[in-house]
Amino acid sequence: MSQGPDAATSLSALVEPQWRFEFKYRIPVHAYHRIRAMIRPEMCADAHASRGARGRYHVQSLYFDTYDNRLFHEKQAGDTNRIKLRLRTYCEHPSPEERVNFELKLRRGDASGKVVGVGRYGDVRRVLRDGPEGAVTDPAVVEFVRQIHLQQLEPKVITRYEREAYVARSGEELRVTFDHDVRSAYAHRLGDVGSFVRMHHRGWLVMEVKSTEEQPGWMSRVIRDLGLRVLANSKFTQALLASRHELHHATGIVAIR
Numbered sequence: 001m002s003q004g005p006d007a008a009t010s011l012s013a014l015v016e017p018q019w020r021f022e023f024k025y026r027i028p029v030h031a032y033h034r035i036r037a038m039i040r041p042e043m044c045a046d047a048h049a050s051r052g053a054r055g056r057y058h059v060q061s062l063y064f065d066t067y068d069n070r071l072f073h074e075k076q077a078g079d080t081n082r083i084k085l086r087l088r089t090y091c092e093h094p095s096p097e098e099r100v101n102f103e104l105k106l107r108r109g110d111a112s113g114k115v116v117g118v119g120r121y122g123d124v125r126r127v128l129r130d131g132p133e134g135a136v137t138d139p140a141v142v143e144f145v146r147q148i149h150l151q152q153l154e155p156k157v158i159t160r161y162e163r164e165a166y167v168a169r170s171g172e173e174l175r176v177t178f179d180h181d182v183r184s185a186y187a188h189r190l191g192d193v194g195s196f197v198r199m200h201h202r203g204w205l206v207m208e209v210k211s212t213e214e215q216p217g218w219m220s221r222v223i224r225d226l227g228l229r230v231l232a233n234s235k236f237t238q239a240l241l242a243s244r245h246e247l248h249h250a251t252g253i254v255a256i257r
Helices: 004-014 031-037 047-051 069-075 123-130 137-149 216-227 235-243
Strands: 018-028 043-045 056-066 080-090 101-110 113-122 156-167 174-186 202-213
Touching: 018 031, 031 174, 031 202, 031 216, 047 056, 047 156, 056 069, 056 235, 069 235, 101 123, 101 137, 101 202, 113 123, 113 137, 123 137, 156 235, 174 235, 216 235
Parallel strands: none
Antiparallel strands: 018 113, 018 202, 043 156, 056 080, 056 156, 080 101, 101 113, 156 174, 174 202
């Protein structure tokens, strides 16, 4: 049974999740160049991307699941009330002082909610093992660790990619990201790439459009004019399919929301 409703209730009591709509598309490189040119009059690079090499920044996420991959199977079954836990950092080889996000992502129908707690890379193993005692008082970190123990979760896979992100010049809550070179590996901790790395959809990018309200008309026209279709595209699911032989799918990596 999904732990989503319980997690949503307890999270709401601590801090209100940031709910938004996310639409994902898988696009070829030539379409990426067209889309980027089309959105630039209305959007600009976000602060993180503008400081990175080539206007991109590194994203590394460590995902958790049960020993028998229950969360993976819930996603395959289309469970609309679910929770996903991941640790995220924005460097390839984090130092002990590097910031790490403890992220809980919830799903309610078409809406996605996220709560983020902040910690240090050097404290992650101790916090997950012993609990967020002492200096760690962030309620999101507390809930993250509670869910780890409640659901008996363990680290499974790492995904890595280079993200190019844009925000609306008008200040409205609209964000467009392009994820380049998405790859994954079986791993147990951040910075560990496991025994092999597998590319996802070589030659293609993942585009995500995120907003708290209905998309502005100009963005809808860009998507319509290029004939883009919303596509389920879970990096977590794809990473498990790429690294776990017992979850092999006959058509290779498949995209499951």
